[in-house]
Amino acid sequence: MATAKQTKGVELKHISKIYKDPKTGKDFYAVHDVDLSIAPGSFVTLLGPSGCGKTTTLRMIAGFESPDEGDIYLGGEPINELTPNKRDTAMVFQSYALFPHYNVFDNVAYGLRLRKVPKAEIQRRVTEILALVELEGMEARMTNQLSGGQQQRVALARALVVEPGVLLFDEPLSNLDAKLRVQMRTEIRRIQQKLGITAIYVTHDQSEAMSISDNIILMKQGVIAQMGSPMEIYYKPNSEFVADFIGECNFLKGRVVQAGNGEASVQIDGTPVTVETDKAVSTGDEGEIVLRPEAIRIADEGLLRCKVELSCFMGSYQNYHVRVGDTLVKITDNCPINKKIFNVGDTAYISFDKACAHLL
């Protein structure tokens, strides 16, 4: 691919969007005070459950919606007042939104023709981009003769070919089957890396978000819940919501009995458990330890005593539900073949590295 036009950073300064609730007639914030800065060339995902304002945020960047508060900058320029067709963005839609009356070539060439690009160059650029998305030779196909994955590639090519300052994705993979989804997200990541283009990606699928992004912005009810790299968000969630939304999670409640040196000791089921924390906690605080199921070991000996309530072979792992005190803890014990399998009703012990646990 030819050297892409310089890609642009995006800045949202205290963006809010107010909608009217159709039932109660009351105004509410669909997006509230979202303030973030996206570096040029990075891949950022807006993640969250439905209704969290992620798509609204994306549509505000594209220009389909206007923010009620705040300003949006694209490459340092304020774009609040620009209509979508005047913004240097290109969007890949959930439904692909291909033009059904055009063939693949014309679909991809649409944006270039609007920009009055010379014919020969259109030909060259469309061919290049179709090669990039691995659709060579499909130029003359009508869009309804393509599979879902191919349609998705055409939509991607159509957005890429105009070399936008920023590429927007609105849940682009949700209409594909699970296997294809995994394949396509790797593709998207590969192409984005190759072109070095800024991408903002909206999804509600946390595994998609983790696998594809440089940074994840997790949203909840219009507010940013947490921003950070996938690993930060996974291992250092700042709230129960974040922890629970990103992957499976166990919460162990207890009272802090000792704190200091980036560590804290929490009394759980009568046993003091030491975990790392970057929070300022002091003795006597109520604390909650976040534990990922795969970070827990189950054995005849260990830290906390537990009773097995469910034991289920899942192929790559053994799935346990155990009871620690009153709390249900889920454990995935990987590669169980050489390990002892505990049965329902057995008593066992769990343990974990203090680096794998995180105190809320």
Added chain:
Amino acid sequence: MAARQSAKLDRKKFFADPVMVITIIVLILFLCLFIVYPLAILLVDSVYVRGTELYSIGEYVTGQGVYYRQDGSVASDSSDAIYAKLTSPDESLADRLVPLYATTGLFAKQAQLRNSEETLYLKVVNATDRTAWLPLNNAETVASTPMTYKQNGRIIKSMEGIEASELCVQLNANTWTAEAFPRIFRDYTFNNALRNTLLLGALTGFGSLLIGLLFAYVDVYVHIRSKIIKKLFDVVSMLPVVSPPFVLSLSMILLFGRSGLITRKLLGIPDSSVYGMWGIVIVQTLTFFPVVYLMLKGLLKNIDPSMEEASRDMGATRWRVFTTVTLPLMLPGLGNAFLVTFIESVADFANPMIIGGSFDTLATTIYLRITGGTYDITGAAAMAVVLLCITLVLFLIQKYVLEAKTAATLTGKASRVRMLIEDKSVRYPLSSMCLVISVFVVLMYVAVPFGALFKLWGRDYSLTFKWFTKMFTEGGWKAFKDSFILSLISSPVTALLSMIISYLVVKRKFRGKAFIEFTSMLAMAVPGTVLGVGFIRGYAGGIFRTGFMQGIYGTGLILVIVFVVRSLPVGTRSGISALRQIDKSIEESAYDLGAGSGKVFTSVTLPLIKDSFFSGLVTTFVRSITAISAVILLVTPRYLLITCRINEYAEKGEFGVACAYATILIMITYAAILLMNWVIRRFGTSRTVNGKESA
């Protein structure tokens, strides 16, 4: 909550798009001028009475009148504008000063009246025998032709033998009045017409509902073995939809009239009469039942068969299933269909005109008030308002109450295929009823071309081309040319306009959208006659009688506009339903890739709904070339329209020529529909559309 900057931003973005802004302004202007304004002026006309006061001019005619200045002082020289003081024979009215031209000599020796266009002139001869024509009143008189009256209000046709002292003119006296409505409600003709109209609407509504339901039920529930019969049902249900509105009236007269083929020839009834209420009811029912059939068919298909099977399973008979399950489920739909036909029937002009005889409906009464001897425009306007209220209320109920209810009770598709009824005791009676009706309808259509081919219907059934020859020698070519050209002009305009409206309504957000949507749909509820009267009142004297845009009155342009307005709702409705099925992100992606709204519309929206556009083209053409109710009031001798000619010949009793016109008209509309279906099959995206949606 904090300041809402989105409204401001949206406005800025909106105005950054000049194509859309201009389109919307033009659209709103068009709708205001040609739908809202004519209807509003009717309302005004029915409460704002113009010039019905009589004033004596005798003194001036005899040269004894005294002239005044504007302030009322007696004018003794010619330096000022001069006024004549006119006294009304009605003593309750005050004298009025009427401006005259300043004349060189002052006192008239002799005076005389001249009619010229809209203004009344008084010929004044002064002492030095110089003459001048003085406009007696600046504004128009009530009637379009000014008249002189006797003191008792009688129009003077000849000046001979009239005492000068008796001469009066009618002057403009614009007053607000609540008089028109009480007056028409006391008027026997109006009350009679109102009663007739409502009765007719109800009878036709029920009739169409019964037949439509029968056809729909047989189509969806009953197994019909013969392919030919199925095909026949299809044709029959489509024929009245594509044919000119009065064809059935013509053939009704031909088959069942005084010299009717069936009544006289076959049954030997010498003086059967089809003119009157039952004639109209039969003709309207046959015209409108296909609309009901199509509506109910859609509904019945959506009923989940398992509900009825559950009822059958619990021991209900077929009849009980029908009355306790099927019927209640489609009750709102039935109401909906009933109201649609009711509106159509009430608004229908052509059939009552041709076959009504002395059975006057509101539509025909309004027409006669304007064209007949009693030129009573205030009364006609008030009646038009009453008619409009009836259709409007029904339309609103139908659109906002019943349509929503229909959608609520029958949602989604049937879960699986229905077991068709094989039972002979059900199959035979139902399908033979349909068969009888179908044969009857086909017979009616066949009668028309034969009506044009027989030498003298009722007496001499030998074939001849003389009616066709007569048609062409008596302005037939011009009628076909005019009708054809005017319809051909209005058809792309309407199709494009309705696609633009649909696009704006479905895909865009802006202030005034609700107005555009409602107004363009409103035209569906406005009877043609009402619209026609509105256009006369609105444009005969220019907009608000200022003379502005008066030029379009009496031209082909106003006919084209009427065609456009009348077809707009149909095109818009089909455009809206086509666009609702198109994912909004397709247009958004074009917009996002850099296309402005004009480009989005032409490069994406229009190609995607081209089927709807094609069918809009043909539907408008067919509706226009068969339209009569509004245009018959607006057409001038400059243009001959086929439909008006048919009406004319049918009124004169020359059914041969009327049938000749109708035959060729049917051929034209049928060819248009065939062409459309071919085009859609050849170039369209998917489905085919049959004909216009309503007569």
